[in-house]
Amino acid sequence: NAGVTQTPKFQVLKTGQSMTLQCAQDMNHEYMSWYRQDPGMGLRLIHYSVGAGITDQGEVPNGYNVSRSTTEDFPLRLLSAAPSQTSVYFCASSVRVRYNSPLHFGNGTRLTVT
Amino acid sequence: SQQGEEDPQALSIQEGENATMNCSYKTSINNLQWYRQNSGRGLVHLILIRSNEREKHSGRLRVTLDTSKKSSSLLITASRAADTASYFCVDETSGSRLTFGEGTQLTVNP
Numbered sequence: 225n226a227g228v229t230q231t232p233k234f235q236v237l238k239t240g241q242s243m244t245l246q247c248a249q250d251m252n253h254e255y256m257s258w259y260r261q262d263p264g265m266g267l268r269l270i271h272y273s274v275g276a277g278i279t280d281q282g283e284v285p286n287g288y289n290v291s292r293s294t295t296e297d298f299p300l301r302l303l304s305a306a307p308s309q310t311s312v313y314f315c316a317s318s319v320r321v322r323y324n325s326p327l328h329f330g331n332g333t334r335l336t337v338t
Numbered sequence: 339s340q341q342g343e344e345d346p347q348a349l350s351i352q353e354g355e356n357a358t359m360n361c362s363y364k365t366s367i368n369n370l371q372w373y374r375q376n377s378g379r380g381l382v383h384l385i386l387i388r389s390n391e392r393e394k395h396s397g398r399l400r401v402t403l404d405t406s407k408k409s410s411s412l413l414i415t416a417s418r419a420a421d422t423a424s425y426f427c428v429d430e431t432s433g434s435r436l437t438f439g440e441g442t443q444l445t446v447n448p
Contacts (some may be wrong), residue, residue, distance in 0.1 A: 228380070259438070266426070267381075267438040282435060314380050324369055324388065327436065329380030 225250050230315050230330035237305040237337045245300040245333050247315030255318045255325065256298040257282070258290065260311040261332075267314065273298055305337045342370070342410075342427035344442040352447050357414040359442040361427030362407075368430050370403055370410050375424045375441065384412075384425075417446045 231246045249256065257272035269282030273292040287309060289301040298317075302309060313333045318325035345360045361370070369388045373381040387394045387403045387410065394401045400413040414421055424441040 257436075264440065266440040269435060269437050272435065283437060316381075324386060324430075326371060326383035326386060327373075327381070329382070331380045332378075 227251065228315055228317055228328050228330035230313075230333050232333060233331070235333060235335050237302075237335065239305060239307060239337060241305050242301070242303050243305065245302075245313055245315075245335070247298045247300065247330060248296050249298075249315075249317045249328070250296065251317065251319070251328065252295060253317035253328070254295070254320045256292065257316050257327075258288070258298070258300045259314045259316065260284065260309075261314060262311050270300065270313075302335075305335075307337045309335065310337045311335060342429050343439050344425065344427055346442060347440065348443045348445070350445040350447065351417055353417060353419055355417055355446075357417050357421070357444055357446070359412045359425050359427075359444070361410045361412070361429075363410075363427075363429035364408065365429070367405070370401075371428045371430065371436075372399075372401060372410075372412050373426045373428065373438075375426065377423070381426065381438075414444075417444075419446050419448045422446045 228249045258270040259267040261267045268284045271290040273279045276295050279290050315330045316327040318327050342361045342363050371386045372384045375381045385396050387401050398415045403410045424443050426438045426441040428436050
């Protein structure tokens, strides 16, 4: 299994541009989520999904959209990038929503918005 | 959402020494998890301790849980340079909104 795959690894955007960060997992995991990691702020939850067709907001959802049309994929869309969205983004998945399911992380996408 | 708070923020030790990191949380939990993050990589799950367990071992890792004090500790014995990483704890109550603190940055000097 490849685990959780994130693409691209690096991206530079200009303010106002849009883009989609891709996340795919091949472990048939029910739960998927997106985090952003900023210096001094730990990882903050953006959006999560408990199954295909179901998404919900996390801590910092503004400026981001998600969808979950398949079990495998959970893309994160930035509709109009802002410098405040410069961060490292991590996708994570787990077997199921309920307890005792460790998260599996991708290796991140480093995004810079100028 | 739940967020563990790690202490200390940074820890520097010599290779071969033991490293202890602490975590405090606020509400009753189902389990507490520890993760490691190497520089530039995603987090990797290390160990999960359930609320009815007091101690758990995995290789050189030892985790304790004190639910009366709402705290946990992670001990890494005989540390190696490769243990240099950030370590995070996450307390799980609902399962769907795991949130992470800033972690403890461990540096193991060769």
